[in-house]
Amino acid sequence: MTPRADTLTVEVVDLIGTVVSRYYEEYEHAAAEHSLTGAQARVLRLLSLEPLPMRKIAQCLKCEPSNITGIVDRLESRGLVERRPDPADRRVKLAAPTDEGTRTAEALRTSLSFAREPLGRLTVAERTLLKELLQRMLGVAPE
Secondary structure, X not given: XXXXXXXXXXXXXXXXXXXXXHHHHHHHHHHHHOOOOHHHHHHHHHHHHOOEEHHHHXXXXXXXXXXXXXXXXXXXXXXXXXXXXXXXXEEEEEEEEOHHHHHHHHHHHHOOHHHHHHHHOOOHHHXXXXXXXXXXXXXXXXX
C-alpha cells in the first residue's frame, strides 16, 4: 500500500502543476507570435542548447522520432534549423539552429512574462533559494 502524501506535499504538487500549466499556456502563445507551434518552439529551444540527432530530440521531448522529423523539416523550411553531419560519427545527422533559429529561440525565452513577472516579486535571495530548491528536487548539482 502506498503511503498517503501529507497535506503540504499535496498543496505544493498542486501549485507546481498550476505553474507548469500556465507556463505551457504562455509558451504556446509566445510560439504562435513567431508563427510556430508549441512543439516547434520546444524543439528549437532544445536545439539552441546544443545540436542533437533526431533520436535524442525525441527522447528529450518524450515523443516518436517520426514526429521530430516532421517538426525539424518545417523548422528547416523556415530557415531556423539545418541538418549537418555529426563530427563524431558522419553517418549521424544533427539538427542545429541557424543564426536566425538561435535568435528566435532567445526571443521566445525572453518573452515569457508569466515567469518573469511573478519571479520579479521575489527578492534575489528568494529567487536564489527557489532555484536551489528546484535543482535539489531534480537532482541537479548547483551552479
